[in-house]
Structure formats: structure tokens, C-alpha cells
Amino acid sequence: MSERTLYDKVWDAHTVQELPNGQTQLFVGLHMIHEVTSPQAFGMLEERGYEVAFPDRTYATTDHIVPTDDRSRPFDDEQAEKMLSALEGNVEEHGVEFFGLDSGRQGIVHIVGPELGLTQPGMTVVCGDSHTSTHGALGAVGMGIGTSQIRDVFATGCIAADKQDVRRIEVTGTLDEGVYAKDLILTIIRQLGVEGGIGYVYEYGGEAVRDLGIEGRLALCNMSIEGGARAGYVNPDEKTFEYLRGREYAPDGDDWDEAVEYWRSIASDDDAKYDDTVEIDGDAIQPMVTWGVNPGQVIGIDETVPEPAETNDPEAARKAQEHMDVSPGDSMKGVDVDVAFLGSCTNGRLSDLREAARVLEASGREADDGVRALAVPGSQTVRRKAEEEGLDEIFKHAGVQWREPGCSMCIAMNGDRIEDGELCVSSSNRNYVGRQGSENGKTVLASPATLAASVVRGEIADPREVFG
């Protein structure tokens, strides 16, 4: 078993007791909730006559079902209106702070938590959403949970959990220009498999990870779950502290120095023991694009679609290629694009919007006529900052729609979706069949820069060519 890693230290600090079923009762430092997975849990809580045990550790926002165009109430979609109304009623009744549509801080839970400084190093963070792994970028342990577990957290401030093994993923070298955290995590998933992380927490480190900004680290940790790992984290360092300094919910004054000292202390020790160690060559990574229907079915943009027999699951690869209408030996570069979705808890942050805008500007061109492109900032804060920098003008000028924040076309629950059979280049995290709202639609996952280059060309393109 691992020893003296951040995960071990956080686990120990949050252990309440060992439960008779063999699990550990683990205290939850930050519980974030949203409209889709919480109403049933509030219902279960009321059935049992419990109140929320730690309302001051609980924060709510709305993201999955909110429209990104007309947000006047009531929403046109009655089910969406009912879900948001239910959340508004529940937070009011249980005294939970809520970042609603009029708060100026609404957004995707995994964008809002870090940017408001709610997420801090050494915390346990849970949310009824699998991408809670995102919060690990700040040195927290973030875990997605189901609705019955949300009920647990409401009623007790704790989850019943099994301790995982820790795999250190050491990324050596430096990422090239045009290569981002998104390309790195897709490379990791390709190498270790979409099920490779089951039973593990991933600790990302090494030169290439240290070099990433916090927003890059958030994208990296975000997709730990696509690699099967429920949590992934980066040890906190000076960049982490600088990122948190001055944020609304971050400690300040005398608390700040105490906090930094604590945060330093919970990082993995130099002589920490890991259950497994993997090395990835950061120098060798290219812009990555998926060719299939899971995030592990991915290639570098200079590579070609593999023979099914060369993959670890030939039958699945054959079916995926049929769905995507690609053949072994094909290049993904040059494949026609119908839709582009820039956003999501993976790549809906300011730096993502900046990189996409930079590519649009560098190419000096507009969206190809055949492409319907959406830029959906991850939160109202991101949207405001982007507008202060004039990024919205660059998008609009290029023919990219500038929307209000939410999960949007990543999960296609709010009316933003791809239509029958369309191919979408998406900065999101999942290319599962039907994920973006069309059962025969096709999703190609890529970085914001690859997406922007593809928007201009109307076909999947290499962002490095735009940068020259």
C-alpha cells in the first residue's frame, strides 16, 4: 500500500472511523451539488426526516440543464424548469449557498469550485458528477458519487469509502507548442486504457505537469475518470498558492500563512511509496484526436486509424470505426466537420477560450461556412473575464456563437445538441455513442486549439500548422 502520499495524508486527516462493513467513514470538506443528481437525494433525506448536517460545507449551482441562449424564466423546457425550481426550493429550505443564474457566479460545478477558491489543497471534495476528479488539480481529493451517496453526505457530512491504490504518473519532458493538457490526458488514457485506473487514484507529476498552469492541471485531472480512476491529483506548489490567493472563498489575512503551511505539509513526501509508477514521455506527445467511441480510441493527429486487430479490443474497435465511418489507415486530419463545441468542465476555462481565440486570430480567418460553432464559457466569471479581454468579439467575428455558461453540448440535456449524424469536434470529455444528443452523431475529442483550427478549415486540422 501507498505511504506518505498526498492521498494517504488526506485520507487519514478525514477518517472519522472504520465502519462495521469494512469501509471507512470519510469526512467531506466540500460538497458541491447541481440540479440533476440532487433532487432525489433531497427527497430521500426528507423521507427520513433528516436535515443537511453541514450546510456550510455545501454549495450549489446549476449547469446541466440550463439553456445557453434564452435564459428567461420559466424555461421553455418544462422538465428543465422543474429541475431548477426543485433545486432552488431545496437550497432555500436547507440553508445551502446557491450560485444561481442571477448570482454572477453560476457555472459548471467543476469550474465554479476552483475559481471561487472553494476547492483547496488537502480537502476531500465530492459531487454527484463523475468529473469531480477535476478538483484534484489543486491538491484536493475529488471523487464523483451517486445519489444515495449524496444522501449520505447531506445527512452525515461523510461518505463510506474504500481506500484505493495510488499510481504515480510521471510525465517527463516538455509539451510542444500546440500541445496541451488535453492531449496529455488523452495520451495517458490511450496508454493505460479506459479501465486502467480502476482501483487507483492517479498522482500526476514530473516536469511537464509542473510546467502546466492550474487550468491545464484542471483539464488533466478532469479526465482521470475517463481513464477509470475515480480521483486524480497534482501536488500543490507555488502555482497552486498563487492561483488561490485573493479568491473569494480562499483564506486570507493571518489564515493565509497558516493555510499555505498546511497545504505544503499535505503534498506527497519525497520518499512517498506508490503502488505503481508509470512514465510518460511528454516530449513525444502530439495534438490528439479520437477516432472511436471512447476516449481511449485516440491517435496523434499525424497518425492513422489503427487496424482493429492492433487494438486491445478488436470487436469494439471494429464497431467504433463503423459508427465513426472511418477505416484503418485513414487520417483523422481532413475529416469534414459539421459542428464544433468549445466548452465543458474539461476545457471551458479562460485559458481554453484564449487559446482557441489565438488560433482564430493567427489564422486570420473565419469559421468555415459548413461549420456550426459554439463557444460556451464554463461559468459567468469566465464569461465576464473573456469579455473584458475582448475574446467574445474574436469569436463572434469568426462566426462562432458566444453563449451563456453551462454543460451545454457535452451532455446535450439543455437543447444544445448535434443533429442527425453530424460530426462534432468537441473540447469535452466523452465521445460515447449518443452523448451529444444524436444516436448516430459522431464526436471527435480534441483540445480547444485543435478545435479552433478545425473550425477555420471546416475539417479536422493540426493547430501547429496555424501557429507555423
Added chain:
Amino acid sequence: MTDDRKAVRRVAGTGVPLRGDDIDTDQIVPARFLKEVTFDNMGKYAFYDARRDDDGSLNDHPLNVYSGNVLVVNDNFGCGSSREHAPQALMRWGVEAIVGESFAEIFADNCKSLGIPTVTLDADAVDEIQTRIEEEPETPLEVDVEKERVTVGETEYDANIGDAQKEALVEGIWDTTALMRSSLDLAKETHDELPYTDW
């Protein structure tokens, strides 16, 4: 501590062979069906799209062909989102236990929260069981949680359940809310000891 009313020690019935690795929760319940504030209707949404052809008619998906209560699956079943709607849908469709090569963690946790065992076997054994059910759908299938054993017809397979899950199911203490609520004072102590709760 044992709660006999909630104990799940064995599940007996017949199987549903559902082949394929990495079957994700978007397949189990498409996201458009998550816009309901209760789980009541989830049973009819189980594998909704996968069970239908483009024209909306039911196809030969295993859930349309078999009517057993034990799902037999392959590798990394339930990967993807944390939606409890997925096991809720399967449970409300009639699934009482799932046997497979491996399960995504959040999915397995969610199953445990509902008292549904997720039992693992090696790939060859799973294939053998799936083939047997495909040949003879009425073959009796039993999952013995306590003995970590799956019996198909006359054939017994040693299975793996995981200590915590086994304990929780056998003792009937898979509903952890009551269990942890009874030690709220301990949770408050942990809360008070954590430096950040003061900042």
C-alpha cells in the same frame, strides 16, 4: 448491527447475457432521461436507445430477448458518469445482481447503495456463462454472495465480491446513511480538527 431485512446473501433466477466491454452509463440511461426529479420511471429507460432500431422498433438487444434477473457483462461495465439513474434503471427493469469481468468504481458503489451485488469472474468464465445462457436461457443461475460463488446449472464458479461489499450485503448494512448518522458527533470532531474548517 446485522439487519436481516436488508441482507442480500444470494440471488437466484436466470441470466441476461450482455456482451461488450466499456458499456457506459450513457448507454444504460441516455442523458435526456435524467431530467426527472425522481427515479420512478427509470425502469423503462434502461438501454432505451440500444434496445431500439432507428425506426423506434425493438431490436434483438439482450434486454428485449431475455427476462432474467442476473445481468452477465464483460469488462469495465458502467463506466462514464456517476448517474445513479443507471443502476436504478437496471434495478427497476428487474436486475437483482450483476456478474462481470470488471465494473467501473462509481457504478459498483451505486449498485451497493441499492443492494445490488456486483460480482467479478475471469473473462473465460464470463464468456462460458454468457454462452450457456444464450444456448439455454432458462438455465438456473445463482449468485451466492456469502460464499462468493456463481452457479450456472450444475457448474460452479469461484467469484470475487470484495470484502466491504460482501460484508455490507451479507449483514444488510449497505444503507450507510443510518450507519453514519448514528455517529454524527464523531464527524463533528473530525470537522473541528481539520484546519480549513476554521478559515
